[in-house]
Amino acid sequence: MEHNLEHTIALLERTPATLNALLRDLPEAWTSPNEGENTFSAFDVVGHLIHGERTDWMPRTKRLLESGESVPFDKFDRLAQERDSIGKTLPQLLDEFARLRAENIAALRALNLKADDFSRRGRHQMLGVVTLSQLIATWAAHDLTHLHQISRVMAHQYRDAVGPWTKFLGVMQCNGHSE
């Protein structure tokens, strides 16, 4: 389907509660392990989403609206959470994500974007010219890619435990490991 702002916001609004329902007070045996070297745990993902709320989606939206294609977006630090999450608990991160997301959705609504605005263009430092519509759709799809990742990372912890069933479980076959 084409991008639809209300559909996007409906999804963006639900992600904090979804992660809260899935992860809060879940044993660390599920939330701390990752899939191996240089991969994210569920804990890491929540920190990564927080960093996106702070530095990616709304800052890029504002850059695009203010500067168009003339000033590219700032580079996103995919590993910021290794620094920023130190000393924090997962419940603290879930609370922080929920607060930032609510603020950003309010800021997005306050822009009062009109149909014409969605074709406005900005510049991504690697992808080149992108539209506002693509940027905001990606915000929602990025939530889904990390929900997809969290379910895969957690399932990975039971790869041996499920024995022969592993071949019936799509999540054990997934190769969608990029971010």
Place this chain on the structure above:
Amino acid sequence: MEHNLEHTIALLERTPATLNALLRDLPEAWTSPNEGENTFSAFDVVGHLIHGERTDWMPRTKRLLESGESVPFDKFDRLAQERDSIGKTLPQLLDEFARLRAENIAALRALNLKADDFSRRGRHQMLGVVTLSQLIATWAAHDLTHLHQISRVMAHQYRDAVGPWTKFLGVMQCNGHSE
């Protein structure tokens, strides 16, 4: 990690609330479409999970405990929801899933399984001999495979909308399409 009943139950308990937070009252533009012919929508997945609660996990656990390897599990109907979900709304299915899951977790706890029980063996009609530990671990991993699937099916609806970002989104690359 090895199978751990309390870890498994912690996950099984959270899935209804997770799906509720993600899907309840979400626009049908997200929950009705699938990934193409013979694939599941988010709506289909919830119906499929309900059928699992009714016919798969606890009935198989009881079969294994009662009959060991001598009587194989009944075959699971992967498409039962096409029949059973007719005329129901997604909120109704979410409620039904939550109720059945709570009943089944209570039934699982009531079995008072001991460490020795988890190595008891049953027979899967295709996989052959399986252990109780593997069966119960798969119950939880099956939740994760369908959370993984739902996030992928929903992201698929924005495949075009995200434009060039599709190559950065792992969920758009996922090939873990089996069940």
